Amino acid sequence: xxxxxxxxxxxxxxxxxxxxxxxxxxxxxxxxxxxxxxxxxxxxxxxxxxxxxxxxxxxxxxxxxxxxxxxxxxxxxxxxxxxxxxxxxxxxxxxxxxxxxxxxxxxxxxxxxxxxxxxxxxxxxxxxxxxxxxxxxxxxxxxxxxxxxxxxxxxxxxxxxxxxxxxxxxxxxxxxxxxxxxxxxxxxxxxxxxxxxxxxxxxxxxxxxxxxxxxxxxxxxxxxxxxxxxxxxxxxxxxxxxxxxxxxxxxxxxxxxxxxxxxxxxxxxxxxxxxxxxxxxxxxxx
Amino acid sequence: xxxxxxxxxxxxxxxxxxxxxxxxxxxxxxxxxxxxxxxxxxxxxxxxxxxxxxxxxxxxxxxxxxxxxxxxxxxxxxxxxxxxxxxxxxxxxxxxxxxxxxxxxxxxxxxxxxxxxxxxxxxxxxxxxxxxxxxxxxxxxxxxxxxxxxxxxxxxxxxxxxxxxxxxxxxxxxxxxxxxxxxxxxxxxxxxxxxxxxxxxxxxxxxxxxxxxxxxxxxxxxxxxxxxxxxxxxxxxxxxxxxxxxxxxxxxxxxxxxxxxxxxxxxxxxxxxxxxxxxxxxxxxxxxxxxxxxxxxx
Numbered sequence: 001x002x003x004x005x006x007x008x009x010x011x012x013x014x015x016x017x018x019x020x021x022x023x024x025x026x027x028x029x030x031x032x033x034x035x036x037x038x039x040x041x042x043x044x045x046x047x048x049x050x051x052x053x054x055x056x057x058x059x060x061x062x063x064x065x066x067x068x069x070x071x072x073x074x075x076x077x078x079x080x081x082x083x084x085x086x087x088x089x090x091x092x093x094x095x096x097x098x099x100x101x102x103x104x105x106x107x108x109x110x111x112x113x114x115x116x117x118x119x120x121x122x123x124x125x126x127x128x129x130x131x132x133x134x135x136x137x138x139x140x141x142x143x144x145x146x147x148x149x150x151x152x153x154x155x156x157x158x159x160x161x162x163x164x165x166x167x168x169x170x171x172x173x174x175x176x177x178x179x180x181x182x183x184x185x186x187x188x189x190x191x192x193x194x195x196x197x198x199x200x201x202x203x204x205x206x207x208x209x210x211x212x213x214x215x216x217x218x219x220x221x222x223x224x225x226x227x228x229x230x231x232x233x234x235x236x237x238x239x240x241x242x243x244x245x246x247x248x249x250x251x252x253x254x255x256x257x258x259x260x261x262x263x264x265x266x267x268x269x270x271x272x273x274x275x276x277x278x279x280x281x282x283x284x285x286x
Numbered sequence: 287x288x289x290x291x292x293x294x295x296x297x298x299x300x301x302x303x304x305x306x307x308x309x310x311x312x313x314x315x316x317x318x319x320x321x322x323x324x325x326x327x328x329x330x331x332x333x334x335x336x337x338x339x340x341x342x343x344x345x346x347x348x349x350x351x352x353x354x355x356x357x358x359x360x361x362x363x364x365x366x367x368x369x370x371x372x373x374x375x376x377x378x379x380x381x382x383x384x385x386x387x388x389x390x391x392x393x394x395x396x397x398x399x400x401x402x403x404x405x406x407x408x409x410x411x412x413x414x415x416x417x418x419x420x421x422x423x424x425x426x427x428x429x430x431x432x433x434x435x436x437x438x439x440x441x442x443x444x445x446x447x448x449x450x451x452x453x454x455x456x457x458x459x460x461x462x463x464x465x466x467x468x469x470x471x472x473x474x475x476x477x478x479x480x481x482x483x484x485x486x487x488x489x490x491x492x493x494x495x496x497x498x499x500x501x502x503x504x505x506x507x508x509x510x511x512x513x514x515x516x517x518x519x520x521x522x523x524x525x526x527x528x529x530x531x532x533x534x535x536x537x538x539x540x541x542x543x544x545x546x547x548x549x550x551x552x553x554x555x556x557x558x559x560x561x562x563x564x565x566x567x568x569x570x571x572x573x574x575x576x577x578x579x580x581x582x583x584x
Contacts, residue, residue, distance in 0.1 A: 036378060153398040157388055160378050167339045167367050168392035168444070169360045215424035217379050 028228020
């Protein structure tokens with residue numbers, strides 16, 4: 001029994017578990033908007049595009065998250081600009097911009113090594129997270145949660161019906177930027193936990209899971225946040241025992257929960273839709 | 287506030303790519319009217335809607351809504367928009383109640399927390415369109431007509447005095463169409479202005495009082511009988527309309543005056559000999575029947 005408490009005897013494990021849970025929860029809250037808005041690819045793109053910011057921030061002596069955040073927002077704006085000017089399809093624009101920013105990041109990091117090494121940025125290393133970095137994560141998470149809790153209804157309306165939002169006088173340009181900024185900020189916060197490669201999972205999977213389980217946005221937020229936070233906490237905890245990558249553990253766990261929902265969800269699950277089809281095929285007895 | 291009206295004067299709208307969607311368009315609508323905005327695709331119907339909502343700024347001309355600029359009208363939440371069904375993501379996890387509540391957002395505070403008054407208005411709006419029993423349904427689980435009614439309820443909850451409807455009858459069966467028309471009439475009788483964008487010509491004489499015909503400009507605007515003529519429609523639609531003339535038809539005297547028209551989707555528009563509008567029902571058109579009988583007597 002006491003074996004189960006071993007991870008809590010190490011301060012670094014306690015920090016890792018708590019930070020993973022926090023980031024998991026914040027990303028999951030945001031993931032509801034990202035999946036409904038159809039920005040999943042954008043999340044992937046931004047999490048890679050923040051890399052040059054990490055390097056540049058180190059060079060000029062800023063906290064890495066400030067540089068990464070600026071790089072993320074700039075990449076998003078570049079995509080918007082390029083799409084408008086070139087007339088290319090969105091997936092092509094995203095493909096071009098995020099790879100070029102990521103490549104620039106790789107180049108900069110190889111020429112000017114920073115305090116975060118390339119491996120940490122790409123694969124995450126929550127176990128070695130420093131206290132100043134934890135502070136940055138706490139600030140980003142706090143601000144993100146505050147903004148989301150205050151503005152989630154506006155963001156929901158923006159995602160659902162932009163025309164209506166505009167006709168009511170809501171500033172949709174601002175809401176668009178707000179959602180992008182939140183996406184960039186949480187991508188930065190999640191960087192150290194799971195790494196740039198897997199950030200998108202934290203920003204998509206919990207929302208997708210919750211979407212399968214409910215038809216109400218309010219419930220979707222709650223379900224996503226709870227699964228996101230729980231997977232963060234439990235994934236980090238389990239990683240101690242199997243001595244595996246923390247990010248890998250968290251994301252595999254999230255995927256597992258998603259698969260369970262996909263099969264067993266009461267209404268949209270595969271089992272239920274199959275049962276409905278079979279019922280529909282039966283001769284009507286009325 | 288002066289009485290409700292829409293005044294569009296010499297409005298030209300050009301998009302940044304240089305395309306002029308509307309040139310020198312003018313029309314006037316007064317309160318208590320159902321007006322059809324009729325034209326082919328690309329004729330500037332949606333541009334006109336966007337201008338009324340303030341999404342595009344005319345490069346020339348003025349739009350005045352109840353004496354206000356479009357910007358002021360938006361602050362007063364005067365204009366409500368009912369989108370086309372195709373524009374809405376029906377898989378979105380929101381209920382009927384949630385959607386109608388969105389009509390109240392403009393009236394709420396910074397945090398958009400619904401007051402008892404907001405809830406009362408949403409309930410009232412749902413009752414008005416007969417959707418109270420469906421308030422907890424996810425919007426994708428509704429029929430075509432129910433979906434339309436939900437968005438009409440949202441416009442009511444917004445307390446829109448000018449309601450813009452985009453193709454309200456696509457994907458709606460005839461019974462529901464009539465229910466929606468009855469609702470629009472009662473809204474008109476309260477003094478609102480209902481502007482319906484449609485390319486479904488046959489339904490226009492059934493429920494509209496006014497017509498605004500557009501083809502890159504306003505070709506004609508005014509009361510139905512004056513504007514909805516064969517000549518004007520030919521100008522608005524060019525060669526797009528299919529026409530069937532019955533002058534040499536096989537109808538015999540012993541058929542009485544009865545012909546049955548069957549169309550797959552839209553109501554047909556029927557002109558009588560000499561180009562006057564023919565209606566499906568005599569009910570409510572007693573004046574017209576009398577006038578026609580007098581002509582026959584002469």
